[in-house]
Amino acid sequence: MAVLFHPPVDTLRKYMFVLPCLFPMSSSFQGDGFQSNTARLPLSSRMVLCALRPQLLKSSTSVGAWGRLLQRQSSGSVYSNIHGFNQEEIREKLLAFPGGSIDLHKHDSGIAVLTINNPSRMNAFSGSMMVDLEEQVRQLENWMDGKGLIVQGAAETFCSGSDLNAVRAISNPQDGMKMCMFMQNTLTRLLRLPLISVALVEGRALGGGAELTTACDFRLMASDSVIQFVHKHMGLVPGWGGAARLVHIVGSQNALKLLGGTLKVDPKFGLQIGLADGVLEGPQAEEGAETPLQQAENWLSRYIKGPAPVIQAVKKVVLSGRELPLSEALRTEKDVFGTVWGGPANLQALASKSKHK
Numbered sequence: 584m585a586v587l588f589h590p591p592v593d594t595l596r597k598y599m600f601v602l603p604c605l606f607p608m609s610s611s612f613q614g615d616g617f618q619s620n621t622a623r624l625p626l627s628s629r630m631v632l633c634a635l636r637p638q639l640l641k642s643s644t645s646v647g648a649w650g651r652l653l654q655r656q657s658s659g660s661v662y663s664n665i666h667g668f669n670q671e672e673i674r675e676k677l678l679a680f681p682g683g684s685i686d687l688h689k690h691d692s693g694i695a696v697l698t699i700n701n702p703s704r705m706n707a708f709s710g711s712m713m714v715d716l717e718e719q720v721r722q723l724e725n726w727m728d729g730k731g732l733i734v735q736g737a738a739e740t741f742c743s744g745s746d747l748n749a750v751r752a753i754s755n756p757q758d759g760m761k762m763c764m765f766m767q768n769t770l771t772r773l774l775r776l777p778l779i780s781v782a783l784v785e786g787r788a789l790g791g792g793a794e795l796t797t798a799c800d801f802r803l804m805a806s807d808s809v810i811q812f813v814h815k816h817m818g819l820v821p822g823w824g825g826a827a828r829l830v831h832i833v834g835s836q837n838a839l840k841l842l843g844g845t846l847k848v849d850p851k852f853g854l855q856i857g858l859a860d861g862v863l864e865g866p867q868a869e870e871g872a873e874t875p876l877q878q879a880e881n882w883l884s885r886y887i888k889g890p891a892p893v894i895q896a897v898k899k900v901v902l903s904g905r906e907l908p909l910s911e912a913l914r915t916e917k918d919v920f921g922t923v924w925g926g927p928a929n930l931q932a933l934a935s936k937s938k939h940k
């Protein structure tokens with residue numbers, strides 16, 4: 584059977600990180616007209632098409648199935664060329680403001696550590712760091728063995744937002760919009776990773792740094808740390824998606840107080856309003872005391888025990904529940920359920936007659 588509709592390759596790329604996991608590729612779909620019709624697409628796109636094929640075949644029209652499917656998935660990015668967003672153009676502009684780096688270390692435990700690294704500017708985001716972040720998120724989207732992610736700042740402070748030198752240089756409205764769309768896309772993709780993520784907040788998380796903490800599933804605060812949405816002081820509102828996410832996390836009343844009052848959120852206040860999910864033990868001089876990163880890894884480890892496909896499925900059903908209308912979320916949950924039902928972990932658990940005491 585021929586495939587009647589080929590979605591654009593860049594659209595396929597965008598959805599790649601979600602779809603292969605939802606609809607694992609079956610070799611029985613190789614070797615017929617489907618494969619030859621798609622042979623000229625890059626391998627990654629062909630994999631997605633193969634993965635999608637059962638869905639496409641079930642539908643009376645392939646276009647309809649594709650459209651519904653895309654609607655049902657949490658898409659990676661918010662903006663694309665149909666919104667006038669040109670990723671390459673803004674990438675070039677941002678690279679004109681170098682400094683610092685975003686470092687990624689993937690560990691065998693299934694936990695990756697992403698470090699915002701620009702200590703001489705309190706880990707402010709230079710333009711090149713924004714580009715780096717997008718590239719590291721792309722790496723994580725393709726990490727099949729991943730289960731958890733810790734986002735931290737270098738040198739015991741989290742992040743002081745945008746690099747004000749870059750902000751001054753691109754303060755015209757057009758460039759501001761482009762940077763805003765770029766960062767919204769990246770942070771949305773960060774939150775939508777099929778990994779359980781934690782922001783480890785030491786020192787200060789200000790402006791865009793506060794917004795970054797909301798792009799993680801959880802926030803752990805060191806005892807002397809502060810999260811502050813300082814945007815109003817700058818004559819601004821959050822633009823990296825931080826306001827929308829903050830409302831989901833703490834509710835609209837608290838979000839209004841934090842943004843309107845530029846309130847400093849310390850660990851106690853953070854726990855009270857639900858912005859913080861845990862507080863790390865203070866600095867300990869004794870030998871053998873856990874570092875903040877070790878504490879964060881321990882905290883996260885209880886939520887990521889088990890095989891990567893199951894943990895990733897957990898994140899996906901929660902993500903769809905968080906982002907989609909109920910009926911769409913239920914259908915996505917069914918699809919994700921189908922990826923683990925009868926899978927190795929499920930069969931092993933059934934064979935061992937496990938009891939949940």
Ligand SMILES: CC[C@H](C(=O)O)C(=O)SCCNC(=O)CCNC(=O)[C@H](O)C(C)(C)COP(=O)(O)OP(=O)(O)OC[C@H]1O[C@@H](n2cnc3c(N)ncnc32)[C@H](O)[C@@H]1OP(=O)(O)O
Nearest residue numbers: 703704705707743744745746747748789790791814817819
């Ligand atoms: C508003 C929205 C926007 C967005 O969402 O995109 C932003 O995020 S704009 C940025 C918002 N953040 C700020 O305005 C932070 C400004 N900085 C400070 O308030 C202080 O520097 C602070 C509290 C982070 C640290 O104060 P402290 O006294 O401990 O250290 P210094 O001030 O001496 O800072 C050391 C060094 O870092 C430079 N620095 C700090 N933050 C930034 C920044 N965001 N951009 C560029 N550079 C920054 C600071 O200038 C010092 O550099 P030095 O060369 O030593 O003077």
